[in-house]
Amino acid sequence: MIGIGVDIGGTFVKLYVMNERGEILRKEKIETSYEHGAEGFLKQIADFINQTKAQYPDQQTAVGVGAPGDVDNQRGVLRYNPNLKFKDVDDWPLADILQRHTGIRPHVANDATLAAWGVYERVLNRQGTNVLVVTLGTGVGGGLILNKELYQGSNGTAGEIGHTKIASVKNGPQCGCGARGCLEAFVGTIGIKRRVMEGILEHPQSILAKMVEQEKNFKIELVSRAAEKGCPLALKIWEDTGFFLGIGISNCVLGLDTDTVVLTGGVSGAAKYFLPSLENVLHHQQIQTPFKKLKLVVSQDPNIGGVGAAMYAIYRETKTNLTK
Numbered sequence: 273m274i275g276i277g278v279d280i281g282g283t284f285v286k287l288y289v290m291n292e293r294g295e296i297l298r299k300e301k302i303e304t305s306y307e308h309g310a311e312g313f314l315k316q317i318a319d320f321i322n323q324t325k326a327q328y329p330d331q332q333t334a335v336g337v338g339a340p341g342d343v344d345n346q347r348g349v350l351r352y353n354p355n356l357k358f359k360d361v362d363d364w365p366l367a368d369i370l371q372r373h374t375g376i377r378p379h380v381a382n383d384a385t386l387a388a389w390g391v392y393e394r395v396l397n398r399q400g401t402n403v404l405v406v407t408l409g410t411g412v413g414g415g416l417i418l419n420k421e422l423y424q425g426s427n428g429t430a431g432e433i434g435h436t437k438i439a440s441v442k443n444g445p446q447c448g449c450g451a452r453g454c455l456e457a458f459v460g461t462i463g464i465k466r467r468v469m470e471g472i473l474e475h476p477q478s479i480l481a482k483m484v485e486q487e488k489n490f491k492i493e494l495v496s497r498a499a500e501k502g503c504p505l506a507l508k509i510w511e512d513t514g515f516f517l518g519i520g521i522s523n524c525v526l527g528l529d530t531d532t533v534v535l536t537g538g539v540s541g542a543a544k545y546f547l548p549s550l551e552n553v554l555h556h557q558q559i560q561t562p563f564k565k566l567k568l569v570v571s572q573d574p575n576i577g578g579v580g581a582a583m584y585a586i587y588r589e590t591k592t593n594l595t596k
């Protein structure tokens with residue numbers, strides 16, 4: 273069986289062709305083109321699927337599609353996405369359209385959800401029974417493996433850890449989703465930037481303040497570079513990041529009693545600075561049992577979204593074949 277993984281983003285679409293052993297046979301990154309509308313955009317993805325199908329005529333092809341936003345995984349519909357700039361794509365029937373062009377029914381799910389499956393297969397080798405995967409980037413997403421199966425919830429939205437509340441919903445900082453007090457408003461890149469700017473006002477002479485002043489565009493990497501130089505403000509920013517993340521993660525662990533938590537995504541690259549304070553929060557919970565043996569893993573793999581989509585499609589189709 274051949275698995276095709278499609279990772280749709282607002283700027284790029286990543287396409288992967290994989291075999292059942294989990295090897296990447298082909299990888300492509302194309303710009304998300306808005307020129308020919310939503311239909312033209314999907315046609316481009318369908319062309320890739322059809323080409324691949326023609327390339328491996330004697331093999332079954334499975335397709336997985338990870339889309340950002342609110343996805344109905346059962347109907348394969350992207351209900352809502354604030355990052356894609358197509359018009360009229362609310363309730364966008366991705367699976368139906370791709371099936372019409374390719375003859376293959378794709379498995380469509382939220383991108384962070386499929387990335388979580390990628391982590392489970394590639395990073396954990398399916399070790400662990402109940403796993404929470406937290407994706408740290410511009411947004412804070414998540415995915416869940418429960419009883420060794422990908423758990424998508426009743427509506428396909430399970431794992432929205434970024435929008436669980438860790439501060440006052442009345443006075444907490446505003447999140448991109450419109451609410452206040454969300455975890456993402458503290459540890460998403462915009463939340464980190466806000467805390468950096470607040471810190472700079474208080475410590476204008478700090479190494480971080482000077483670095484931010486020199487660079488035109490703020491990058492999270494600056495906070496790590498300043499921390500590397502021993503800047504107390506930068507170290508405090510990471511320490512607080514670990515603290516906030518610790519609260520968010522402990523809330524999930526208390527609710528789900530997972531055995532493993534994996535941190536992934538760009539911001540997890542700074543784990544060495546924020547992990548001690550994160551672990552400190554986990555180790556100082558009143559209810560200790562779910563935290564005693566909890567495994568905390570950090571993994572960075574920029575391919576994991578598309579790889580997860582391809583591998584999940586292979587997994588699901590293999591299962592279907594077995595029950596036929």
Ligand SMILES: [Zn+2]
Pocket residue numbers: 434435447448449450451454456457
């Ligand atoms: Zn939010």
